[in-house]
Amino acid sequence: MKRWISVLLAALLSVAGFYAWGFAQGVSKPLNLPEKGSTYTIKSGTSVRALATDLSNKGLIDNPWYFEVSARWLDPGKGIRAGEYHLEPGLTISKLLTIFRSGHAVQHRFTVVEGTHYRQMMRQMTAMAEKGLIKASLDAEQLTQTFTKNTGESHPEGWIFPDTYQFTRGAKGEALLMQAYQRMKHTLLEMWEKRAEDLPIKTPYEALILASIVEKETAVEEERARIAGVFTKRLRKGMRLQTDPTVIYGMGEKYKGNITKADLRRDTPYNTYTRNGLPPTPIAMPGRASLEAVMHPDETGDLFFVASGGGRHYFSKTYKEHKKAVIKFLLKGKSSRYQGDK
Numbered sequence: 001m002k003r004w005i006s007v008l009l010a011a012l013l014s015v016a017g018f019y020a021w022g023f024a025q026g027v028s029k030p031l032n033l034p035e036k037g038s039t040y041t042i043k044s045g046t047s048v049r050a051l052a053t054d055l056s057n058k059g060l061i062d063n064p065w066y067f068e069v070s071a072r073w074l075d076p077g078k079g080i081r082a083g084e085y086h087l088e089p090g091l092t093i094s095k096l097l098t099i100f101r102s103g104h105a106v107q108h109r110f111t112v113v114e115g116t117h118y119r120q121m122m123r124q125m126t127a128m129a130e131k132g133l134i135k136a137s138l139d140a141e142q143l144t145q146t147f148t149k150n151t152g153e154s155h156p157e158g159w160i161f162p163d164t165y166q167f168t169r170g171a172k173g174e175a176l177l178m179q180a181y182q183r184m185k186h187t188l189l190e191m192w193e194k195r196a197e198d199l200p201i202k203t204p205y206e207a208l209i210l211a212s213i214v215e216k217e218t219a220v221e222e223e224r225a226r227i228a229g230v231f232t233k234r235l236r237k238g239m240r241l242q243t244d245p246t247v248i249y250g251m252g253e254k255y256k257g258n259i260t261k262a263d264l265r266r267d268t269p270y271n272t273y274t275r276n277g278l279p280p281t282p283i284a285m286p287g288r289a290s291l292e293a294v295m296h297p298d299e300t301g302d303l304f305f306v307a308s309g310g311g312r313h314y315f316s317k318t319y320k321e322h323k324k325a326v327i328k329f330l331l332k333g334k335s336s337r338y339q340g341d342k
Contacts, residue, residue, distance in 0.1 A: 030090050031060050037088045039106065041169065044082040048072060051080065051100075060087075067093050081105075084169040107166040108133050110176055114162040114287035115215045117249075118144075121160060121285070125173050134173045146174050151181055158208050158282025159184050184208075187288060195295040200235035201278075207294050212282035215290040216245035220312055224293035230305055230315070232297040239303070241272040249283035306330060 040060070042051060048071045052064035061067055070093050071080065080097070083105030087096070110128065112121055122140040129135070147156050161184035165176060192204040201207050214228050231241055247263055248255050250270030267274040270283065300315070304322035308314040308329045316322035 029062070030092060031087065031096060032062075033060065033087055033089045033091065035089060037086055039084060039086055041084045042080065042082045042100065046080075046082065048080065061093060067096075070094060070097055105168045108169060109164050109166055111164045112160055112162045112180060112285055114290070115219075115284045116160075116162065117284055118157045118160070125176070129173065133169055134167070134171050134176065143173050143177065147177050147181070150174070150178060153181075155281040158212050158285060160285050161187060162285050162287045184285075188291065191288075191291050191295050196297070199295075199297075200232060201294065206278055207291065208286065209278045209282045210294045211286035211290040212284045213241070213243055213245060213279075214293050215286040216249075216284050217243060218311070218313065221289060223313060224289055225296065225298040226300060226302065226315060227305060227313070228290075228293040228297035229300050230302045232294070233301065233303055235277070237303075238276070240274075240276055241278070243272050246270045246272045246279050246283055249279070 038060070040055075040058075046054075048068055049064075052061075052067040052071070055061045055067060056064040078101040080100045081103040083103060085099055085104075086106050087099070091099070108128075110124070112124075122143070125134065125143065126140055144156055148154065151159065153159055160177065160180040163180070163183065165179060167176060188204050188208055192207060195207070199207075201210055210228070210231060213231065214224055217227050218224060231243070234241055244259055244264075247268075247270065248259060250268035251263060264271070264273045269275070270279040272279060301317050302315040304316040304319065304325075305313040306316075306322065306325045306329055308325070314325045314329060316325055
């Protein structure tokens with residue numbers, strides 16, 4: 001009898017050992033992943049069994065039982081977290097569980113470039129929603145309404161800080177906007193406290209408006225403070241800013257790439273050829289460099305500037321000098337074509 005018990009125990013141990021060996025082999029075998037890896041998304045509320053079955057159905061693992069047992073018995077206190085994960089070749093089931101439990105999901109990027117218009121940014125967000133990267137619970141108009149309600153700002157233009165923001169798949173669009181808004185608000189107020197004395201702009205919002213104009217006028221780093229200086233001096237003297245980007249912004253979708261003399265004469269709230277002072281809102285998203293330029297403009301005495309080629313500008317202190325520069329750089333030396341300029 002004792003002999004039969006010993007034989008039975010030996011057999012059971014052999015079977016257990018066989019399954020243990022098979023389990024160890026199964027969980028240590030690399031997943032069936034392509035050479036470039038693969039992206040896998042775990043939806044919120046997915047059970048361990050459903051996850052194991054899906055991984056097996058997609059051909060990533062051979063046996064869903066190995067995954068399920070590992071998840072339930074190996075460090076069960078750590079739950080699997082929903083998210084989008086990038087899986088590299090060579091991963092085993094145990095390493096896969098570590099990744100799924102870490103919550104280190106794939107980070108997507110949302111970049112707002114300096115000088116971007118709010119409507120352009122909304123197109124970016126709409127495209128991300130269509131790809132399923134962000135939640136599309138709100139359309140562009142609703143998103144704008146939510147933004148203005150949450151921030152208290154009457155107009156969203158200018159309030160998004162240009163930068164690259166990281167997020168995981170399924171992030172809310174309004175949360176991304178609020179993050180970028182808080183960055184701009186904090187940066188603007190911080191720089192406003194350190195501004196130069198006796199500026200003609202009297203509020204942080206006026207600084208934001210002027211910075212957006214500087215942003216659209218030049219992409220040349222060393223010109224920003226000088227252009228800001230031109231606008232600052234004009235504001236002090238009560239001269240109109242006469243800057244094309246504000247006219248273009250006021251034209252909206254009517255702008256087709258060229259600006260005419262008729263456009264400069266057509267009055268809109270944003271036409272700084274026909275109206276004094278600053279436009280009512282920013283005209284784009286200004287970056288830190290443009291904000292810094294309007295807080296500390298160059299005091300060169302310049303009152304005019306004209307495009308001189310290569311994205312650069314020629315600056316003048318008098319109208320006479322400016323007229324010569326316009327004839328030289330814009331009219332190819334033909335003074336008869338000169339009709340006046342800013």
